[in-house]
Amino acid sequence: MRVGYFGPRGTFTEEALRASAPDGVDAVALPSIYATVLAVQDGAVRRGVVPIENALEGSVDATLDALAVETEDVVIVDEVVRPISHCLIALEELELDEIRIVASHPQANAQCARFLRERLPRAVVLAASSTSEAVRMVAEDGEAGRAAIGNRLAAELYGCRVLREGIEDLAGNVTRFVWLARHDDEAAVVPAGGGRRFKTSVVFWGGGDATPGWLVRCLSELASRGVNLTRIESRPRRMGLGHYMFFVDLEGRADDPAVAEALAGLGTHCEGLRTLGTYPAAR
Numbered sequence: 001m002r003v004g005y006f007g008p009r010g011t012f013t014e015e016a017l018r019a020s021a022p023d024g025v026d027a028v029a030l031p032s033i034y035a036t037v038l039a040v041q042d043g044a045v046r047r048g049v050v051p052i053e054n055a056l057e058g059s060v061d062a063t064l065d066a067l068a069v070e071t072e073d074v075v076i077v078d079e080v081v082r083p084i085s086h087c088l089i090a091l092e093e094l095e096l097d098e099i100r101i102v103a104s105h106p107q108a109n110a111q112c113a114r115f116l117r118e119r120l121p122r123a124v125v126l127a128a129s130s131t132s133e134a135v136r137m138v139a140e141d142g143e144a145g146r147a148a149i150g151n152r153l154a155a156e157l158y159g160c161r162v163l164r165e166g167i168e169d170l171a172g173n174v175t176r177f178v179w180l181a182r183h184d185d186e187a188a189v190v191p192a193g194g195g196r197r198f199k200t201s202v203v204f205w206g207g208g209d210a211t212p213g214w215l216v217r218c219l220s221e222l223a224s225r226g227v228n229l230t231r232i233e234s235r236p237r238r239m240g241l242g243h244y245m246f247f248v249d250l251e252g253r254a255d256d257p258a259v260a261e262a263l264a265g266l267g268t269h270c271e272g273l274r275t276l277g278t279y280p281a282a283r
C-alpha cells in the first residue's frame with residue numbers, strides 16, 4: 001500500500017509513519033502537507049500521514065485548512081501521538097556563537113523559541129518547508145555558520161552532525177499525527193468494538209454566527225447529550241473578520257446514538273457541518 005507523508009525523507013512525520021504503519025507499506029515522501037492531503041484525495045496514494053497538533057505550539061493550520069477547505073473526500077482514519085525532541089544540526093562541528101543562520105519548520109522553531117532566544121541570540125531564524133528540508137538545505141549549500149533544527153534521522157540521512165539534543169522549550173513535547181484516507185475507502189474504516197475508545201472530528205461554520213449565543217447553542221447540542229469535547233479550534237473562513245470555522249474533536253463514534261443526535265442538532269444551527277473522521281483514539 002502506498003502511503004504519502006509530509007516529507008522530504010527524515011521528517012518527524014516519517015518517524016510517526018514508521019512507528020505506526022502496518023507491514024508492507026510503501027512510504028512516499030511528498031513536499032508539503034497540502035500535497036499529501038491532495039494525493040490522498042486524488043488517489044495517488046492510498047493513505048496519508050500529516051501532523052495536526054503540537055502540545056507546545058498548537059494546531060498545524062495547513063492540515064486543518066487542507067482538510068476543511070481544499071478537499072472534500074479526505075477523512076481522518078487514525079491518530080498517533082509521538083514524543084518530539086529537537087536537535088540542532090549542522091554539516092560540521094560548530095560553536096553556537098559561529099551560527100549565523102538557523103532554519104526549520106515554523107512549528108519546530110516555535111517549539112525551540114527559548115533555546116533560539118537565549119543560546120543563538122544573533123542567529124537569523126528562517127522558515128523551511130519541513131525540519132528535514134532545513135537539514136537537507138544545510139547539507140546542500142555546505143556553507144559554514146548554518147544550522148537546522150530537526151531529528152537525528154534527518155542528520156544521518158543528509159550526512160550532518162548533531163550539535164545539541166533536546167533543545168525544545170519543555171520536556172514532554174508531543175505531536176499528534178493523523179492517518180488520512182478517502183471517505184469511500186471502506187478498508188480504512190476501523191469498526192467499533194475491541195474495547196477501543198473512539199474520537200470524532202468535525203468542522204462547522206456559519207448560520208447564526210452573527211447572533212448572540214450562537215456558539216453556546218452549538219456546543220449545548222453536545223453538552224446536553226453528555227458528549228465530551230476534547231478540543232476546539234477556530235480558523236478564519238477567509239471572508240472578513242468575524243467569520244470562523246470551528247474544528248471540534250469529540251469522544252465517541254459518529255454512529256454512537258448520542259453523538260449522532262448531537263451532530264444532527266449541531267447541524268440545525270450551522271450553514272455547514274462536515275465530519276472529518278471517526279477513528280480510534282491514540283492509546
Ligand SMILES: O=C(O)C(=O)Cc1ccccc1
Pocket residue numbers: 006010011012013014051054084105107108129130131132175
Ligand atoms: O517538519 C517536520 O519534520 C514535521 O513532520 C512537522 C513537525 C515539525 C515539528 C514537530 C513535529 C512535526
